[in-house]
Structures are given as C-alpha cells and as structure tokens.
Amino acid sequence: MFDLSWKKIALFAGGTLFGTAGVKILGSKDAKKVYTNCTAAVLRAKDCVMQTTTRIQENAEDILAEAKTINAERAEEAYTEEEPEEVTEAVTEEV
Numbered sequence: 001m002f003d004l005s006w007k008k009i010a011l012f013a014g015g016t017l018f019g020t021a022g023v024k025i026l027g028s029k030d031a032k033k034v035y036t037n038c039t040a041a042v043l044r045a046k047d048c049v050m051q052t053t054t055r056i057q058e059n060a061e062d063i064l065a066e067a068k069t070i071n072a073e074r075a076e077e078a079y080t081e082e083e084p085e086e087v088t089e090a091v092t093e094e095v
Helices: 006-026 029-094
Strands: none
Touching: none
C-alpha cells in the first residue's frame, strides 16, 4: 500500500539539500555585494531617467510658452487690422 521508492526519497532529499544550500548562498556576503551593486545601478538609471524627463518637461513648457506668445501676437495683429474697418463702419452708421 504505502510504496515509497528510493527515487522519490532521493528527489526529496536532493530538493531539501538544494533548497538549504540556495538559502545560504542567497544570504552570503558575496550575494549581498551583488544585490548592493544591482541596486546602485538601478538608482543611477533612475536618476538618468529623471534628468531626461525633467529636461523634456522644461522643453515642452518652453514650446508651450512660445506658442502662446505667437498666438497672442497673431491675435493682436488680427485685431489691429480689423479695427479700422469697425471704426469706419461705426462712423458711417452714426452719420
């Protein structure tokens, strides 16, 4: 009924041994150095991405400000071009 083969026992013992050794390896000083270096690299990459993002955002704000200035100048030019006609029409209607 209860049939445990040596293969199953060996696989269990091997898995337990491998798991225990894996935990010790992951907790070793060398592994911690690797984790620290990887974390430092990620932080450097984050700083680089944030600098690029800030630069792009500043450029976009400059472009938006220049576009608003251009539109304001065009609106002012259109207003000054239309103004004499309106004044002429108003004077003609009053007379």
